[in-house]
Amino acid sequence: AFSHLLQAPEDPILGVTVAFNKDPSPVKLNLGVGAYRTEEGKPLVLNVVRRAEQQLVNDRSRVKEYLPIVGLAEFNKLSAKLIFGADSPAIRENRVTTVQCLSGTGSLRVGGEFLGRHYHQRIIYIPLPTWGNHPKVFTLAGLSVKTYRYYDPATRGLNFQGLLEDLGTAPSGAIVLLHACAHNPTGVDPTLEQWEQIRQLMRSKGLLPFFDSAYQGFASGNLDADAQSVRMFVADGGECLVAQSYAKNMGLYGERVGALSIVCNTADVAGRVESQLKLVIRPMYSNPPIHGASIVAAILKDRDMYNEWTIELKAMADRIISMRHQLFDALHARGTPGDWSHIIKQIGMFTFTGLNSEQVAFMTKEFHIYMTSDGRISMAGLSSTTVAHLADAIHAAVTH
Numbered sequence: 001a002f003s004h005l006l007q008a009p010e011d012p013i014l015g016v017t018v019a020f021n022k023d024p025s026p027v028k029l030n031l032g033v034g035a036y037r038t039e040e041g042k043p044l045v046l047n048v049v050r051r052a053e054q055q056l057v058n059d060r061s062r063v064k065e066y067l068p069i070v071g072l073a074e075f076n077k078l079s080a081k082l083i084f085g086a087d088s089p090a091i092r093e094n095r096v097t098t099v100q101c102l103s104g105t106g107s108l109r110v111g112g113e114f115l116g117r118h119y120h121q122r123i124i125y126i127p128l129p130t131w132g133n134h135p136k137v138f139t140l141a142g143l144s145v146k147t148y149r150y151y152d153p154a155t156r157g158l159n160f161q162g163l164l165e166d167l168g169t170a171p172s173g174a175i176v177l178l179h180a181c182a183h184n185p186t187g188v189d190p191t192l193e194q195w196e197q198i199r200q201l202m203r204s205k206g207l208l209p210f211f212d213s214a215y216q217g218f219a220s221g222n223l224d225a226d227a228q229s230v231r232m233f234v235a236d237g238g239e240c241l242v243a244q245s246y247a248k249n250m251g252l253y254g255e256r257v258g259a260l261s262i263v264c265n266t267a268d269v270a271g272r273v274e275s276q277l278k279l280v281i282r283p284m285y286s287n288p289p290i291h292g293a294s295i296v297a298a299i300l301k302d303r304d305m306y307n308e309w310t311i312e313l314k315a316m317a318d319r320i321i322s323m324r325h326q327l328f329d330a331l332h333a334r335g336t337p338g339d340w341s342h343i344i345k346q347i348g349m350f351t352f353t354g355l356n357s358e359q360v361a362f363m364t365k366e367f368h369i370y371m372t373s374d375g376r377i378s379m380a381g382l383s384s385t386t387v388a389h390l391a392d393a394i395h396a397a398v399t400h
């Protein structure tokens with residue numbers, strides 16, 4: 001029945017790990033997937049996550065029943081508070097519906113399916129470039145995907161003029177995907193003033209914002225600062241969607257824990273939206289898993305654990321920022337041709353190096369350094385002991 005099938009290519013991001021795992025070299029380095037590593041190059045389970053898990057294990061009253069279709073109520077409430085702010089009028093007015101989903105991807109997909117079914121405008125604009133999974137998620141959800149200019153290779157910064165022009169000519173009501181902070185893959189974010197201009201333009205044209213918030217706390221080390229873009233769009237009283245992931249900021253990658261929030265005009269609408277989200281979710285995976293959401297809820301509701309989390313989160317963000325400086329200094333010391341200041345200027349987990357796919361292939365072949373072919377490197381995968389190796393590889397790639 002399946003003999004006609006062609007071999008499908010590996011995923012452009014997760015496939016990098018597949019190739020990495022096959023490489024026997026002792027110096028190999030995986031800077032592909034955006035997953036945090038310690039200075040020793042090891043995955044990190046946050047102390048606060050261990051604490052929360054211990055607490056869950058010790059609580060004999062906990063059972064493994066099905067969650068409701070929309071997930072753990074407490075988790076949903078706390079997630080909305082985390083992204084919109086404790087004093088958000090939208091929450092106070094019960095205009096927000098939040099459903100627990102399978103991390104960022106699952107939240108985007110549920111949101112996409114909902115929009116494909118119930119929103120009058122099927123066009124979604126995504127930034128160019130964007131996370132490789134975005135176009136696939138939304139196309140499969142039945143939306144028509146278009147791009148808006150975002151990154152300017154010449155300045156390695158934001159193409160703000162291009163962005164305004166493209167959103168300015170988008171059909172009224174179109175959906176616009178926005179990265180809440182720490183844009184993936186470029187590490188380039190609008191300033192708050194630019195966000196304000198984007199907001200005004202989008203609201204004046206009735207464009208519907210769909211935020212992907214996968215890095216809250218990772219851009220600046222501050223959870224509130226990294227939610228500013230979203231909060232600006234909620235403060236004006238308008239509608240929006242937000243997909244949240246706890247993969248990075250709590251290190252819960254494999255627990256697949258995230259949330260989709262839809263901010264509506266009235267509490268009545270929010271209730272009906274939620275009822276329709278249940279119809280989207282039930283035939284897809286019935287209801288979400290309980291463990292990861294319980295960890296998140298335990299941390300978010302306990303002041304002491306919340307504080308511990310923010311300290312650990314800041315430490316991860318700071319280590320990434322320090323790696324940016326170390327890599328920049330290492331290239332500077334080697335006299336590597338080119339302006340590498342974008343390594344320091346870009347924010348979040350990634351540096352969009354500007355290296356082309358041939359240079360990336362060269363670095364993989366000669367130096368066993370694995371990264372996505374668009375030249376993105378995960379700074380979170382780098383450490384003081386490996387930065388010299390990476391700098392040697394970049395230097396060789398641009399000079400050979």
Ligand code: LMR
Nearest residue numbers: 013014032033034131184
């Ligand atoms: C990434 O961009 O590396 C991460 O978001 C992981 C993923 O699922 O692609």
